[in-house]
Amino acid sequence: MSNALNHIRESAWRTFEVDGLPSSRDEDWKYTDLSRIAAVLGESWWSAEAGEAVSADDYLIPDLNAYRLVISNGVVDLAASEIPDAITITPLAALLQDDPDAAVELMLDDSDAPFASGVTALNSARASDGYCICVASNVKLDRPLHILHLSSGGAAHIRTGITIGNHAELEIIEHFAGSDSAAGVTNSLTAIRLAAGAKCEHYRLQLESGKQWHLGRVEVNQKADSSYTLHAVELGSALSRVDVVDDLNEPGAESELNGLFVLSGRQHVDHHTRVAHEAPHCRSRENYRTVLDGRSHAVFNGKVVVAKGAIKTDSAQSNANLLLSNRAEIDTKPELEIYNDDVKCAHGATVGQLDKNQLFYLKSRGLSEEEAKQLLTFAFADELLAKMKSRAVRRYIERAAFAKLPNLSGLEGILV
């Protein structure tokens, strides 16, 4: 191992040892408590053992015509993957072995991620595998790339770097799933760099087992006129915390962040997003929706920062929350930080229940109370699903989401 790599590993580990995991005293972790993780996964939870590996065939998305990269319990499984020729994919384990300097670059990325919090420090210290994707300039992959993260419990620290060249295009489906044979923790850090004019459509589907803790971070760095779209879906895991950091660094960059949580039982999901407008003429849109049933708890913290000089910024954010149960809880905080007068920024947040007038209308048309509620809940969530361009993914998520809510089977007929 190279010295530089060793150095990063060690200092990250020291950071983790000293700071530990963030606690609810940290403003950014006010509503999400990780302190129970050791009780659930054992003292050395960061190196917990996985159960028996699961087969990728059980977790494919029907009708999805895509290339595939399978990562099983934190290790890239090339045998189960179907790698396209047009782009380069290098597993991190191979990089660590053969080209530590390249691994260092991937680890450090050009951000403060290695030490942003105890969670990312741990990732920097322990990441043993992951992958590095390079899309050369002007390349457009003919099919999407399905990145299937499979877990059967245990701890997995995965580091991913995706670089998309000038005017290149990539559609990726990051899909987290697995069995509940053992409790586990997924710690995933994905850094995406978009060069000028590059485009990325990013589906991030979190359907892990109810025994899994999910800690994720997505870092996006955008150059001029690039475009990034995220569809974050949270259906699985016991506790999930995802940080999305999107820097619009050059003029004309555009970003769209969409998020849908459908939660039940005692699930806890927390998304913190930070969109930084660093350059003039950038545009960002953010749209998060949550449906909460049972005793679930959702947290949304969306921050938009407009730097001095980032004139003609156009930013809008909305967060709508539907509470289906009196024991569910939502904490939302849409934030704006603006240091410049030539901007157009807006945000909105709502919490509520199904509209009584709409329910009445549907009932007057002969639907039962139950059916009317199902239909309106579906419509609420579907507004976000409709933004997904991939029909196969949309259908897959619709089915998975509505399987979670009781009595929604009646909707079978109206799904796409």
Place this chain on the structure above:
Amino acid sequence: MSEVKNKEKVEISAQEHASREYEAGFVSDIEADTLPPGLNEDVVRHISAMKEEPEWLLNWRLEAFRHWQTMTEPHWAHVSYPPIDYQAVSYYSAPKSMKDGPKSLDEVDPKLLETYAKLGIPLREQEWLAGVAVDAVFDSVSVATTFKGKLKDAGVIFCPISEAVRDYPELVQKYLGTVVPAGDNYFAALNSAVFTDGSFVYIPKGVRCPMELSTYFRINAMNTGQFERTLIIADERSYVSYLEGCTAPQRDENQLHAAVVELVAMDDAQIKYSTVQNWYPGDENGIGGIYNFVTKRADCRGHRAKVSWTQVETGSAITWKYPSCVLRGDHSVGEFYSVALTKMCQQADTGTKMIHIGKNTRSTIVSKGISAGRGNQSYRGLVKIGKDADNARNYTQCDSLLIGDKSGAHTFPYVEVKNATATMEHEATTSKIGEDQLFYCQSRGISEEDAVNMIVNGFCKDVFNELPMEFAVEANRLMEVSLEGAVG
């Protein structure tokens, strides 16, 4: 541009001269020396002794002081300032003598009078504000006496809090610190330990206070202290409208202000609390200016109680203020209307908290922020809907208007909902003054400055409409005067 700059200077120097002897001009029954700077238990005891306070209040102060010593100053607000040396502050100073004040308006700085004229302040009040000696404005004393008689007939108690401690100890003891506990936060604890004055209001059951209670008429309580403590109790079915502060620029040598305001509303009671704050904001480089760290909270203890906060904040170098409502009673209502203006190097971190506990509680938040020059301002709010707050309803709107590319506007709204029948809406927008609006006005022959004033006043209208009428008129003018020099 240079003309505009001059105007700003005029205004600042006016502020410097304003109320130079602001604390003067009223009857004072306390003879005391100024305490040397520093804070320890002896100082707290001294203040208490000076005010001839009962044992329980001294103990309460001491407890607050001991608690304060264990606390650390909060730094989460989006403001920056050099560290405050709490030992360098003098915690008690005798009211200044009126003899040093000007004898009549002829001796008052004409620039100051110009500012008063712009604000449309009546002559008598001008004299009072400029600190003209009391015998010269004897009229206002008789006015105040007339009002006092009227209030007495209605059974309303309105007096300085130290007087209330003496005359109505049971009432004070029953309510003091029940809304903002002594150890609530760093500045509230400090205030609890060393507060020297403030107002006390009690409206008995079923009484509608016959007039708006304003500090203008608080002849005996004009000593706007550094650590003010206000306690207002509206008993069942009563109504009171309380006006605090005034639009005229006020200068105070005390940089640190940490006031506490407690409101208690019982069944069917209504309290309307309006504030206009125009403390010295410091110069254009951010030198000087008041630190205004205020804790204001209302407790809607009874069913169907209603509390409405309206504030116009244009002064102070730093404002740190969150008038809040605890909606405990069923069907209680909380309202917050705010206009905050930051210019030059002013910083404001202000907003509200609406804590829904009772069923069918409603709250409305309308916050308008205007940031000009190098001003920075944040809306920080919390809407919390508890488990049992069935059918709670909140509507929040916070808009920011930016003038100049060095200004900043920030929004930090916290929303915590634990009840599925609750409805909460939050909207926020940030933009600059529309160029098309400005162009339209200018094409009709309106100067740029007037056009900006018109647009700003339109922007603030929702809040100004909530102010008592005479305040609203002044607030409009205040915005105009404050924005002078900020545009261009």
